[in-house]
Every structure is written in C-alpha cells, then in structure tokens.
C-alpha cells in the first residue's frame with residue numbers, strides 16, 4: 001500500500017508539478033531570447049560574437065569604453081554610445097564611412113593601444129562594424145559625411161621634394177610647435193596641458209594610416225574630439241607641404 005501511495009504521488013503530484021515548472025521556465029526565458037534576436041540583424045549578431053572575442057577587453061561589454069584595461073591606458077577607448085569618431089575622413093560633426101572604420105581595423109592606431117586586425121577576415125570586420133553602430137542611435141538618423149578621400153585626386157608631384165619639405169618646415173614652425181614640439185616629438189610647450197598627448201611625429205609609423213593621403217586627411221578634417229585641429233584654412237598646396245615635412249620627420253626620430 002505504501003508503494004502504491006508513492007506511485008500515485010509521483011503520477012498525480014510530482015510529474016504535473018515538474019511539467020508546470022518546465023512550462024514556466026520556457027515562458028519566462030523565451031521573451032528575453034526573442035528580444036535579443038529581434039533587435040539585432042543576423043550580421044549584427046555575428047558582429048557581436050566578433051566583438052566579444054576581440055574588442056570587449058578594451059572597449060567594454062556595452063561599448064562605452066569602461067573596460068578592465070581602460071584605466072591602464074593613456075589613450076582612452078572611445079565611448080561608442082556618443083556616435084562621435086576621431087579617426088575618420090568625414091567633416092567634423094558627421095559620422096564616419098564604413099571604409100573609415102574598416103581602415104582603423106586594418107591599420108590599427110599606432111602609438112595607442114588600438115591594435116591592427118588585418119589578419120581577421122573582412123566579413124568579420126564588416127560584421128563587427130555593423131555591431132558597434134548599434135551602440136548609438138545616430139546611425140539610425142544620420143548619413144555619414146562626405147569622405148575627403150573622394151576629393152583627393154593624386155598625390156601632387158612636388159610631394160617630398162626638398163623645396164616642399166622646406167616650405168612645410170616653415171608652416172610647421174608657425175602652426176604646430178606649440179603642441180607637437182620644435183622637433184615633432186610631441187613635447188611642445190602646451191603639450192602637458194592637453195587631455196590627449198600630441199602624437200610624436202618622428203615615430204616611423206603614422207597613426208592615421210600609411211599613405212601621405214592619410215596625413216593630408218588629418219590636416220583637412222582634424223581629429224574630432226581631440227585637440228588636433230583642422231587646417232583647412234591653409235591652401236591645399238600648403239597642406240601638402242606640411243605632409244612632406246611630416247613624412248620627412250618620420251625618419252628623424254632616435
């Protein structure tokens with residue numbers, strides 16, 4: 001009789017209870033799952049995986065730059081929620097192009113902790129770009145600005161000539177030494193007062209990219225959100241002379 005009661009108890013109470021518990025579990029977890037996949041497209045979801053593998057340690061779980069590593073960096077990771085990007089070819093106040101973001105992932109930002117991901121397949125980089133754009137609503141409301149690269153035709157023939165370097169040197173003395181220092185080492189008189197250290201321009205690798213066009217781009221649009229101003233009030237020719245001088249400086253560091 002004791003055995004019978006136990007069997008009955010299992011059949012009429014325990015199993016139904018387990019079933020109800022199971023149902024509750026399924027229904028309580030389902031909405032959360034559905035929400036996640038409904039919010040992210042397939043590409044963004046793929047990008048989230050790439051992000052959690054390669055980026056999260058420095059950029060933080062929710063993309064605001066608050067990560068375990070950030071306190072140890074002089075150059076802080078950006079807050080992707082602001083939608084403001086520094087390393088881009090579009091005018092101040094506008095969003096970067098996907099190509100700008102891809103450029104940063106391929107080249108990295110030398111002299112800062114941001115590494116190059118040139119060995120990661122491009123599909124994964126495009127996916128992670130789609131994912132970091134989900135952190136700011138700006139991407140839903142605005143279009144990227146017009147890239148300077150579409151306007152730069154060719155590197156002019158006088159680039160890198162002795163005369164161009166000389167002209168660039170004069171322009172540099174008049175416009176750049178306060179921050180970057182007389183010799184370009186980033187040690188100008190006001191350097192220590194700036195929230196971001198001026199780049200050491202004698203370092204043999206350019207942060208903005210390997211081409212003289214990348215330096216020309218920095219001089220034309222500046223680095224938004226950093227003290228580096230744009231110099232579009234100088235003529236195009238003068239900006240190219242400056243690029244000649246900056247390229248020359250790259251071989252002057254010790």
Ligand code: HEC
Pocket residue numbers: 050051054055056057058059069073075076077078084085086087088101104105109112113114115117128129132
């Ligand atoms: C070792 C740390 C580190 C890792 C790993 C890292 N980043 Fe960065 N990243 C940084 C820092 C620091 C900066 C800011 C550099 C600066 O502007 O001085 C930065 C800058 C950037 C920028 C430029 C932001 C701007 O203002 O233009 C983008 C885009 C970016 N990271 C995306 C990524 C993505 C995507 C990944 C993963 C695939 C990644 N980063 C991995 C540290 C890191």
Ligand code: HEC
Pocket residue numbers: 075086171172175176177178179180194196197198199205206207208209215218219223226227228229231242246
């Ligand atoms: C008010 C200070 C200030 C002035 C003036 C200034 N810079 Fe900068 N510059 C900076 C800072 C700060 C950075 C680094 C920004 C960062 O890492 O986010 C920078 C970055 C750069 C970079 C990008 C570094 C790279 O390797 O690609 C270049 C190029 C550059 N400056 C050239 C110049 C030139 C040329 C002038 C003069 C025409 C100039 N700067 C004037 C503060 C200044």
